[in-house]
Amino acid sequence: MLRPFNWIGPRMDFIPGIDGPSEVVAARATRLPIYSSFAKEGNLSDLFAKGEVFSTLCNVVGIEDVGNIRVGKDVHKVIKPSRLVELKQVFPKEKFLLEFGGNCINMMLEQDASGEDAVRGWLVAAYAAQVQEDRTHPPGPKALPVIGSLLFLGKFPHRALQDLAKKYGPIMSIKLGQVPTIVVSSAEAAELFLKTHDTVFANRPSPQVLKFMPYGNKGIVFAEYGPYWRNVRSLCTTKLLTASKLNLFAPLRREELGLFVKSLEKAAASRDVVNVSEQVQELLDKIVCKMVLGRSKDDRFNVQGLAKGFGQLVGSFNVADYISWMGIFDLQGLNGKLKKTIKAFDQVLDEIVEEYEDPSNNKKTAQSKYLVDILLSLMHQPMDHSKHEHFIDRTHIKAILLDMVSASFETSATAIEWAMSELLRHPRVMKKLQDELSDVVGTNRLVEEYDLTKLPYLNMVVKETLRLYPVLALVPRQSSEDITIDGYFIKEKSTIIINLWAIGRDPKVWSDNAEIFYPERFENNQIDLKGHDFQLIPFGSGRRGCPGLQLGLTNLGFVLAQLMHCFYWELPFNMSPDDLDMTEKFYASLGRSKPLLAIPTCRLLNKA
């Protein structure tokens, strides 16, 4: 009775993933007659889960080959015969483990049975169903009803997910509330998602707060991947964030930083304790708001305060993002606050636009270097001149401005407070950096932006800071279609989280001292921050990688260099470097939980 396998058995369409008999093809199962009968009918994957399918009785008459089975597009090996024969000889009537592509299935083997092909088909399909089940999801923790694994995340989701990945691997599945989520925690896996299959993961999940934004997803950060996003993105990269536009703002950065240094000199003279976190944040907020909107804080507008409030609300953990029906209750009161902040912001943006459009406004030429002016000068034009679609209107401009402000808010400042904290904890590194600054810049003038390319050790300090403290620790993406990656099936519209925190601290890549701040690790290699070296991707990678990379790095490098060049720094209250609390807080950006306090002493006595 050794015949080629043909499906002639009962209907199989109750097995998930198998549409019916025609989907199941065993290519070479010709020498594998397995006679079996099931004690029960039902959903096979359920039976597998309960172990009931193991009560299958079957008899292996003779085995010379392995069958292949096709389920949908996937071809799977059916059994490993050598193992079967061997086991059957030793345990003729026992439960067996039949190896199947790394998965094991228990079966009872018995001497003889009815010998029908149909029943053999059941068995083969059952294997296939098992494989389909196993491959559907990458491994991960079991989910509780309703909340899934949300409670696992705790106060430090980046760390909790890093710990879980140690157990379940670099591609892990976890259910957060009702949202099926895939967490990516290694450089190799990140490359698969952000480079090899970049187009499939070029979307982002839409947070609930978008519902309250008057401009919806007309900005860039949450725009759906497609022609519109491509147009806005290209507008930002070719008109707003080009190297030449960024150079235009060099005098603004120089001036604001100069004023900041002066205020620190006063503090140094009176040995004041400086709240470095707060003051650096204030400085960067001022620079960003001026650059983007042409103003920061004046009699009429507190753009800075509004932007800060907005950033905090958008970055807050919102239960409704994971359990959507909770949104209507707004238990955290986020919706109300957001509506209020957005309304106030919208009014400010409207006034700025109206001021620009007012023909009697004689301040226009003086202001026309800011990003808002560049955008307003493009009003009513198509975003893409070759296509004549997506004409720029007021809502586009407001949405893009809001994104520019909120995406650059806190990012560089947060990185600077971490760099300063680590330098205070590592006086050797601080001294080496200050020596480099003295050698390259001298001690008679301030650092200028053009010095930055001549400071290799500063560059290493920046990389090391962003490796250990990626400002955006968890990068959100979404799959736009069903896809199998590394043997794992990932469903369309799954949320993808790239855990930059885990990638930057992976001991397999960064060795046993991965947790230690040691800039010299970048001494003899070409690893850069541009998103090609997947072990170091603090700005993300691929088509949705950060378009503000250059601006972010300039702000970070320039401010840090100036602070280190102009001042010696020490911890207050005779605190030893080892006692500095380095706990982070998980928020819109991954900042310090407690502000960094330090005392400056002037270094440059003869500065011009």
Ligand code: HEM
């Ligand atoms: C140290 C500073 C910064 C860091 C570490 C940083 C990091 C990131 C990261 C990790 C992403 C997600 C990338 C991805 O999905 O692959 C991102 C996206 C983005 N960033 Fe930045 N960023 C910084 C500064 C800035 C600045 C200064 C701006 C703008 C002026 C900016 C604008 C954006 C925008 C618009 C996106 C969304 C891009 C898109 O979805 O197409 N960022 N950033």
